[in-house]
Amino acid sequence: MPEEIPxxxxxxxxxxxxxxxxxxxxxxxxxxxxxxxxxxxxxxDLIDRAFTRVRHKDVVHLSRxxxxxxxxxxxxxxxxxxxxxxMSCTGQFLQYFLKKRKKHITILVGxxxxxxxxxxxxxxxxxxxDIIVLLPKGLCSQMQELQxxxxxxxxxxxxxxxxxxxxxxxxxxxxxxxxxxxxxHNLMSLxxxxxxxxxxxxxxxxxxxxxxxxxxxxxxxxxxxxxxPTGGGGNLTG
Numbered sequence: 001m002p003e004e005i006p007x008x009x010x011x012x013x014x015x016x017x018x019x020x021x022x023x024x025x026x027x028x029x030x031x032x033x034x035x036x037x038x039x040x041x042x043x044x045d046l047i048d049r050a051f052t053r054v055r056h057k058d059v060v061h062l063s064r065x066x067x068x069x070x071x072x073x074x075x076x077x078x079x080x081x082x083x084x085x086x087m088s089c090t091g092q093f094l095q096y097f098l099k100k101r102k103k104h105i106t107i108l109v110g111x112x113x114x115x116x117x118x119x120x121x122x123x124x125x126x127x128x129x130d131i132i133v134l135l136p137k138g139l140c141s142q143m144q145e146l147q148x149x150x151x152x153x154x155x156x157x158x159x160x161x162x163x164x165x166x167x168x169x170x171x172x173x174x175x176x177x178x179x180x181x182x183x184x185h186n187l188m189s190l191x192x193x194x195x196x197x198x199x200x201x202x203x204x205x206x207x208x209x210x211x212x213x214x215x216x217x218x219x220x221x222x223x224x225x226x227x228x229p230t231g232g233g234g235n236l237t238g
Contacts, residue, residue, distance in 0.1 A: 006031040010216065017210040021060040022051055025089065025203045032199055038096060046096055050088035053078050053121075060085070060204070062211040072208045074235075078121045079147055081114035082235060086200035091122030093196055098128040105186040107131040110172050112165035113140040116158070117147035119190040124153045131190075133158045134168045192234030201238030 016027060026044050033043060051059050056076035063071045077084020098105065107129060109119045116133040123129045133148055137160040140148075148158045161168045176182050176189070190197070205226060213222045228236040 010221070013221070014216050016206065017213075017216055019210075021058060021203060021207050022047060024206050025200055028202050028206065029089075029199060038093075042096070046092040047089055050092045051085075053088070054084070060207055062208065070208075070212060072204065072211075074204065077118070079114065079117040079144075081118045082204075083114055083118040083197070084121065085204075086197040086234075087118045087122040087190065089200045090190065090194060090196040091126075094123065094129065095126060102128075103186065104128045104130070105188050107188055107190055108172050108175065109133045109190050110165060110169040111135050111140075111148075113144035115191060117144055120148060120151050120156055120158075122190070124151055124156055126155055130155045130157065134161045134172065135159070136164050136168055137162055139164060192237075197234055198237050201235050204235060204238060 016024060019027065026047050029043060029047065030040060038046070054076050056073070059076065061073040061076070063073055065071060074082035074085060077088065094105070097103075105128070107119065107123065109116055109131060111117075111119075111133060113135070116135055120131060120133060123131055133156075135145065135148060135158065151158075172189070176187060181187075188194075192198075208226060209224050212224045215222075
């Protein structure tokens with residue numbers, strides 16, 4: 001992994017401006033994932049596999065509205081959450097390393113609704129990963145709750161807990177702060193703190209920028225204003 005944020009020159013940006021969304025994800029991930037870690041062709045294959053269940057042919061689509069307002073459609077994944085895009089890639093990356101190292105991990109996820117179902121779909125049925133999801137009882141939408149509680153897989157374990165999503169995060173945080181326990185059970189999280197999710201979500205902003213600008217020949221480059229809905233902190237970090 002690089003020790004600092006990579007810098008891109010204008011020639012690279014021009015070359016990338018015509019790329020599809022999956023191509024952008026591959027190029028951006030390759031800045032952070034060396035060929036020694038994952039060979040480039042294998043990285044490309046993992047990302048292609050991650051997007052096979054997305055319903056839109058372009059994976060991500062920019063819908064053009066009036067007066068220069070556009071909406072970047074990130075909801076074409078399996079669970080209709082923007083998190084599906086990065087979570088599906090993270091699931092593939094995890095599978096790659098776990099198979100290679102012959103390890104098993106236990107994933108702990110606290111959810112307000114969409115994170116849990118998206119995390120479940122990204123690793124359901126995998127033999128070397130178990131996922132435990134805590135959802136706030138009565139506080140998820142019916143669709144989100146059904147997405148989580150109707151997945152019949154040996155590696156998926158879903159529990160309803162009293163309290164809101166912040167409150168049910170507390171016992172999860174306590175388990176991670178117990179380093180001996182976390183190491184013994186190979187614990188990890190798929191919440192927004194997972195770097196892989198942030199890395200893949202960088203592509204959202206590049207894709208939106210390239211779709212909204214007519215030319216990259218101007219100096220300075222054209223400015224684009226991006227509005228991220230409340231709650232999309234992981235997305236915005238990208």
